[in-house]
Each structure stands twice: as structure tokens, then as C-alpha cells.
Amino acid sequence: MHPESDTGKSTALVPRETVESIVARRAQALDLYAEAHHALEAASEALDAARTAEAALSGSANSFTFLSEKERKAFVDRLCVPPRPDFLATARRLTDIGIWGRLVELTELQRLMDKQAKDELRTQLQNEAPEATAETIYATLERFALDAGTIFRRGIANAFSSLDRRFRSHDGWKIGSRVIITRMFDDGGWWNHYSNTRDTLIDIERAFYVLEGLEQPANYGGIVGKIDAARTGGWGARQTEVESEYFTVRIFKNGNAHLWFRRDDLLRKVNKLLAEYYGEVIPHERDPDPDTGFDKVKTTPAKRFGFYPTSEGMAEDIVRNCQLYRREDQPGMTVLEPSAGTGNLARPCVKNWRAAVDCVELQDHLAAGLLAEGIYRRVWQADFLAMRPDPDKLYDRIIMNPPFDRERDIDHVLHALRFLKPDGFLAAIMSAGTEFRETKKAVHFRALMAEKRARFSDLPAGSFAHAGTYVNTCLLRVYADGRTVPY
Incomplete structure (x- = not known):
């Protein structure tokens, strides 16, 4: 199997006759374990009978038998036989772990798997090894065949990012x-x-x-x-x-x-x-952009409008750390989510923190969906970069997941900072490249964030896998007045 081939065209990683032989031998092994348990139970009963007979002859220990008493107890100690269901379940689990391990050796998967993939497989087998029936083996091998290229590419990404965070x-x-x-x-x-x-x-x-x-x-x-x-x-x-x-x-x-x-x-x-x-969030088949500074803002829509929604779980984690708490006798904070999409960042602000939330969304059907929820203070169907802040209606918090490609995330964050109150706080999901690129825009942006004592932190790898991309991301957090951002 070559990582650049279409691995989905063939799932014959192990010949059918080999799989059928493995399944037949597995059934034989489990039958033998079942017979072994009967034999162990019989042996336990026989040992109990022998011990009872021997005890009737020996009577109580005395000075002549004292030195052999410890050996006698060990010799006739009861044979511990687990209950039959537990014994057979353990036999099945250990047999199946061995089979799956052997199947990995019989295929090219081990050659394509990185350390993370191997560790994940070991953990899965120890926690819950699937039954090694013909049906599950063929289904699993088919999934492995389809995923082999992704596993290999993920291994490369993990290896190079471990070598140097820039990668x-x-x-x-x-x-x-x-x-x-x-x-x-x-x-x-x-x-x-x-x-x-x-x-x-x-x-x-x-x-x-x-x-x-x-x-x-x-x-x-x-x-x-x-x-x-x-x-x-x-x-x-x-x-x-x-x-x-x-x-x-x-x-x-x-x-x-x-x-x-x-x-x-x-x-x-x-x-x-x-x-x-x-993933296609990265338009790699193109000429590089000119190395521009802050004054060159990309106003054309991103590919797919840069729509890669935040998962609900990660959105709640981000919102939880945005200091939205207010006492019951205080009004909720004002929050803006630019490029709101499906509202996964905006929604927990309203439902969990009583915030007054405004949303901006360029795509009309998504804006209509936000409006239909009926929980937001305002919903604008508009291009956020074309909007101008109202000095009398600035926000306590801005929480955002802007488009990433061609440094659009920098353009959106810089524009969003204009909408913050003097003591406001901004949290933005950004491309990991923001921390490492040497373009003029990225260098100037990092310098500005350093002046404001902003903090970058890595988001978990695969945070946007649900949206069809494995692009690495980071979270930027910054106060408008330059206060230190807590960990």
C-alpha cells in the first residue's frame, strides 16, 4: 500500500483465506478454553476431596508434624477457578487482542502508522478489543484501508510539529x-x-x-x-x-x-x-500572496466563506474562560461574535452567562438561522470587515472564529479590536501559522499583540476534524488595555 495511492479501491489487506483460517482457529481456541474450565472445576473438586480425606487422617498438628504444616497447606491449598462467564470472557478478550495484533503485523498498516496511531490502537485493544469475527475483521480492515492515507499524513504532521512548533x-x-x-x-x-x-x-x-x-x-x-x-x-x-x-x-x-x-x-x-x-481550508495550489502589511486587507470572501464551525464542546470551553460572570443584580455583558456561522460561540454566552449577544454573518441562510433562534440581541447579515464601530456601543467581549486562509484571520482580529471597550477582552481562534509566519503582516501582528500582553495557546490537534479539516489552530486572548491575560 502506498500512501499516495487510492487506498479506498482495495480492502484486501489480508487474503480472505487467511481471515477465515484465523476465525476458525479462534473458535477452536475458545472451545478448548471452555473444556479447560470444566477440567479446572473438576480438578478443584478432586483437590477439595483429597484435602478432606487427608485432613481426616492427619488430625491436629503436633510437634512431629509442625515443621511440615506450612508445606501441607500450600500443597492442598484450594485451586482458585474463576466463575465460568468471567473465565470465558477473559479468554475471549485476550485471544482477540492477540488476533488484532497479528492482523496489524500481516498488513502494511504498522509501516504507515506513527507513534500516536500505534499508542491509540494499543489503548483501544486493552480497553475494548472487538470480537475477531469474520464480519468485524473485514469491516475493520476496510476502515483501515480507507484511513491508511490519513493515518500516514497525520503521522507526518505530528512528527514535524514535534520537531519544531513552526511545523x-x-x-x-x-x-x-x-x-x-x-x-x-x-x-x-x-x-x-x-x-x-x-x-x-x-x-x-x-x-x-x-x-x-x-x-x-x-x-x-x-x-x-x-x-x-x-x-x-x-x-x-x-x-x-x-x-x-x-x-x-x-x-x-x-x-x-x-x-x-x-x-x-x-x-x-x-x-x-x-x-x-x-484540508481544503488551505488553498495550496496557488501563487503565494504578496508580502503585505496591515494596510492590505483582503475584502473578497474566503473559499467556502471560511466556514469551519467551532465544535460545541470547544466553544463552551473557550467561552467559559472569557470572564463573562456577572452578579444576578447586574446586567449581562455585551458580546459580539463576528462571522457567527451557526452561533456555536454566541449561543453559550446567552444561555450560560445571560450575555446580550450581537452576531454578524455574511451568508444569508446562516444569518436567517441565527435570527430564527430568537435569543440574540441583534443579527446582522453583513460583511464584518465593511462594518464600522459605534463609539457609544462598544463591546465588553468579542469571541470569534474568523476565516483563516491568506491571513484573513489577522485582518478580522485587527478590525474586531476597534469594536472593544477600553477594558474589553477578545478571544479569537486563529491559524497556528499566525505564531510562526515571517510575512510583514504576521510579524507586525505579533509585535502588536506582544505590546498588548496577549497570549497565544495551542488548541488540540484535530479540533476542526468534524468540519473536514485537520488544520492546526491556536487561541488568541487579549485585553484592549494591555492587562496580562491569565493562563
Whole structure:
């Protein structure tokens, strides 16, 4: 199976005759366990009878038998046989765990799975291994076949973002092919296992081998093995330089390392896979935008209007941390949600915090849906960037999930700040690239946010998977007056 192939065209990861053989042997094993339980029960009853007969002969312990009493008790101790339903359930679970583990080995899935995917599978098997019937095996393998490409692409995304946080951004590759890794080795000159860079390098190298259709050698034959070999015989902080087909690594005495990717062709493939993984929210098949500053605002609608709604669970978590509390004798805060969409951020402000909420939404059918709810103070069907704030009607809070592509999120946040009261607070979901891009707009925006003591924090990976994109996001929180934002 190749990650760039259409994995949905074939689900024959394991031949049918192999699956049928596994299922037949599973049934035989479970029948033998059932017979074994009968034998264990019979043995337990026989042991009880023998112990009763022996006790009738021995009588009470005396000075002649005292030294053997401990051995006698251990020898005739009762055989502990679990109740039959518990015994057979455990036999079934352990048998099925072994079968699923074997099925992973029989397929190419293990080669395409990153550490996270493997850990998730192990956890699933330990918590609730599905019964390994022919039906469940074929259904599971079909799902794995359909998801194999996504699993592989997610593995690449996880590996590179673990290596350097800049790669949480879909356009991280525009930074260049060199990565600076801090504290790759500790003060003693050993791998820093807190950063886990060793496993990350193995994951990235595995991805490169898969992309070339090659088998990954054992760890000692890859970049990690070359680094270990180059540092063998030394101790303490020391400088090392190692080169392989895919990497050049220079390690310094302070434990930091510079890593260069040597294959531009593989970087292009990886970038393409990352764009596919992050979803069509990222228009990667286009010429780059001009490197503009704050004065160049994109007023044309985003693709799909940038509509990737916040999940209800994440929306409630964000709103909960926006300090909306008011005493019962006080009126609720005034809140604005620009680009309100389906109102997932606005709704909990009203229902949970008694806020007076205004919504702005460009798409007429979504604006109509918000209006039909009948819980918002105002609903405008309008382009938020075309609106102008009323100095007498500014807001206590602005909570927003603007369009991400082509730095539109920066344009929307900058515009939203004009609608805040002098002591107001803004929370905005933004593209992770906002923290890392070196465009003029991104650099100036980060400088402004630093002046205002704003805080960026990562949102969980896959926060927008429900909306069809795996783009990484962050949460910006800032007070208009520059107060420090709490953690």
C-alpha cells in the first residue's frame, strides 16, 4: 500500500483465506478454553476431596508434624477457578487482542502508522478489543484501508510539529529546510528523553522511506544509529556532525542541534501530503500572496466563506474562560461574535452567562438561522470587515472564529479590536501559522499583540476534524488595555 495511492479501491489487506483460517482457529481456541474450565472445576473438586480425606487422617498438628504444616497447606491449598462467564470472557478478550495484533503485523498498516496511531490502537485493544469475527475483521480492515492515507499524513504532521512548533502551521515549509532543535542532548551528552527528539527523527525518516517505496532499516542503520555511532566512546557535552541520505545534523556542546533536510523533492512531497491532511481550508495550489502589511486587507470572501464551525464542546470551553460572570443584580455583558456561522460561540454566552449577544454573518441562510433562534440581541447579515464601530456601543467581549486562509484571520482580529471597550477582552481562534509566519503582516501582528500582553495557546490537534479539516489552530486572548491575560 502506498500512501499516495487510492487506498479506498482495495480492502484486501489480508487474503480472505487467511481471515477465515484465523476465525476458525479462534473458535477452536475458545472451545478448548471452555473444556479447560470444566477440567479446572473438576480438578478443584478432586483437590477439595483429597484435602478432606487427608485432613481426616492427619488430625491436629503436633510437634512431629509442625515443621511440615506450612508445606501441607500450600500443597492442598484450594485451586482458585474463576466463575465460568468471567473465565470465558477473559479468554475471549485476550485471544482477540492477540488476533488484532497479528492482523496489524500481516498488513502494511504498522509501516504507515506513527507513534500516536500505534499508542491509540494499543489503548483501544486493552480497553475494548472487538470480537475477531469474520464480519468485524473485514469491516475493520476496510476502515483501515480507507484511513491508511490519513493515518500516514497525520503521522507526518505530528512528527514535524514535534520537531519544531513552526511545523504546526500548514505553511511551515516556507520557513526553510533547516530546523534548530534546542536541548536535543542533555548536559551529560545523552539523548534528552524529555524532548523525545530521537523517536521523532525515526518517525520522519520512516516517512521518507515510505515515500520512496523503500523498507526502513533498523534504527542502528538510520540517522539515529549514525548519531549514536559518531558519539560512541565519548562522554559529556561534545560537538558532533553526522550526515545521511536524508539529513545533515550538527550537534553543539550546549546540546542544541541544527538539522538540515537534504532532499528537496521529498520536502515537496511532504508539503503536498500536509496540505491534503489539513484540508481544503488551505488553498495550496496557488501563487503565494504578496508580502503585505496591515494596510492590505483582503475584502473578497474566503473559499467556502471560511466556514469551519467551532465544535460545541470547544466553544463552551473557550467561552467559559472569557470572564463573562456577572452578579444576578447586574446586567449581562455585551458580546459580539463576528462571522457567527451557526452561533456555536454566541449561543453559550446567552444561555450560560445571560450575555446580550450581537452576531454578524455574511451568508444569508446562516444569518436567517441565527435570527430564527430568537435569543440574540441583534443579527446582522453583513460583511464584518465593511462594518464600522459605534463609539457609544462598544463591546465588553468579542469571541470569534474568523476565516483563516491568506491571513484573513489577522485582518478580522485587527478590525474586531476597534469594536472593544477600553477594558474589553477578545478571544479569537486563529491559524497556528499566525505564531510562526515571517510575512510583514504576521510579524507586525505579533509585535502588536506582544505590546498588548496577549497570549497565544495551542488548541488540540484535530479540533476542526468534524468540519473536514485537520488544520492546526491556536487561541488568541487579549485585553484592549494591555492587562496580562491569565493562563
